[in-house]
Amino acid sequence: MIEGFSVDEVDFKIIDILKQDARISFSKIAQKLGVGTDSVIRRYKKLLKTGIISKPTIVLNSRMCGFQGIVDFYIKIQSGTDVNDVIAQLGKIKNVNKISRTLGDIDLLCNAFFSDFEDLVKLTRSVKAIDHLLSVEVSVYVGPDWLIPLDFEVGHTHI
Amino acid sequence: MKFDKVDLQIIKCLQEDARTPFTAIAKRLGLSTSAVQSRFYKMQDSGLIVGATVLVDRARLGYYETFMGIKTVSSNTSEVIAYLKNLKIGRYCSVYCYEAIISYYNIFLAIIHKDVLDIHLIKDMVLQHPGVIKVNANLLTSAKKDYCALDLRNLIDRRV
Numbered sequence: 001m002i003e004g005f006s007v008d009e010v011d012f013k014i015i016d017i018l019k020q021d022a023r024i025s026f027s028k029i030a031q032k033l034g035v036g037t038d039s040v041i042r043r044y045k046k047l048l049k050t051g052i053i054s055k056p057t058i059v060l061n062s063r064m065c066g067f068q069g070i071v072d073f074y075i076k077i078q079s080g081t082d083v084n085d086v087i088a089q090l091g092k093i094k095n096v097n098k099i100s101r102t103l104g105d106i107d108l109l110c111n112a113f114f115s116d117f118e119d120l121v122k123l124t125r126s127v128k129a130i131d132h133l134l135s136v137e138v139s140v141y142v143g144p145d146w147l148i149p150l151d152f153e154v155g156h157t158h159i
Numbered sequence: 160m161k162f163d164k165v166d167l168q169i170i171k172c173l174q175e176d177a178r179t180p181f182t183a184i185a186k187r188l189g190l191s192t193s194a195v196q197s198r199f200y201k202m203q204d205s206g207l208i209v210g211a212t213v214l215v216d217r218a219r220l221g222y223y224e225t226f227m228g229i230k231t232v233s234s235n236t237s238e239v240i241a242y243l244k245n246l247k248i249g250r251y252c253s254v255y256c257y258e259a260i261i262s263y264y265n266i267f268l269a270i271i272h273k274d275v276l277d278i279h280l281i282k283d284m285v286l287q288h289p290g291v292i293k294v295n296a297n298l299l300t301s302a303k304k305d306y307c308a309l310d311l312r313n314l315i316d317r318r319v
Contacts, residue, residue, distance in 0.1 A: 015215060018212070021211060022212050051219065053214065054213055055175065055176045055177075055213075056211050056212065056213050057174050057177050057211065058177045060208060061206050064205075065207075069260075100299040100300070103297065103298040103300055104226075104295065104298060105295060106297060138261070140262065141259055
């Protein structure tokens with residue numbers, strides 16, 4: 001899964017630091033890890049270029065942005081349907097945050113943020129309107145507290 | 160505390176790249192650097208801006224992501240959550256636990272793991288608790304994420 005370049009211990013440590021604070025200065029990272037600043041910058045650029053990490057992004061308080069919760073859609077598609085077509089249609093729906101193919105009893109998992117009940121209804125209707133879906137199950141959560149690209153690691157209880 | 164269109168523009172810049180220097184944002188938006196800076200700190204102090212992070216392509220680093228739904232006898236949900244916390248499954252892999260409000264399942268575990276067999280391990284541990292009725296796991300094989308597509312116009316329409 002790592003093609004043509006390697007990710008070593010130092011790279012992992014840089015990733016961990018950036019996950020906590022992506023605005024930290026390169027020289028501070030260098031200081032923490034006991035390596036040169038140039039090395040950190042080089043490694044950061046490599047991690048970005050190869051897509052191991054995304055561009056750093058800001059984390060917002062989801063409630064202050066007007067979002068009251070997260071809705072999950074568990075989707076089964078009719079056999080013979082092009083799943084990429086369904087993914088493309090889901091991607092067009094406002095405030096859909098993450099779409100994943102899955103192995104298990106469902107085909108697609110789709111997360112979206114919603115601001116209020118009316119918004120939730122609109123979202124659900126948009127998903128159900130997509131052609132060739134066998135079933136759509138809906139799950140609603142309060143939160144998360146933090147709004148970023150939905151990444152399970154942030155905003156939930158680590159056990 | 161009220162936020163306006165300019166605050167939203169600053170947020171958009173930082174969503175694209177949180178390391179963008181204030182001077183660059185200022186230039187892009189036709190503002191002074193100190194204006195951008197004070198707006199940023201206002202948003203940070205109010206709690207709107209929580210921090211900055213990078214997203215990691217876990218698959219490329221050899222990690223799987225599995226989503227496990229746990230159905231419990233409803234009155235036992237908090238007991239099961241406490242049980243799961245005590246198990247310290249987190250020593251094998253990263254596990255994040257959250258409670259569903261409207262769902263067939265009561266608890267969800269988001270599991271980041273290197274070994275597919277970790278899921279069998281965790282499933283077996285979960286099923287040990289008598290309050291657990293059913294466990295279902297789905298392995299996420301690929302994800303499309305499109306962050307900046309989130310509509311933040313609510314932000315400027317709400318007085319916080």
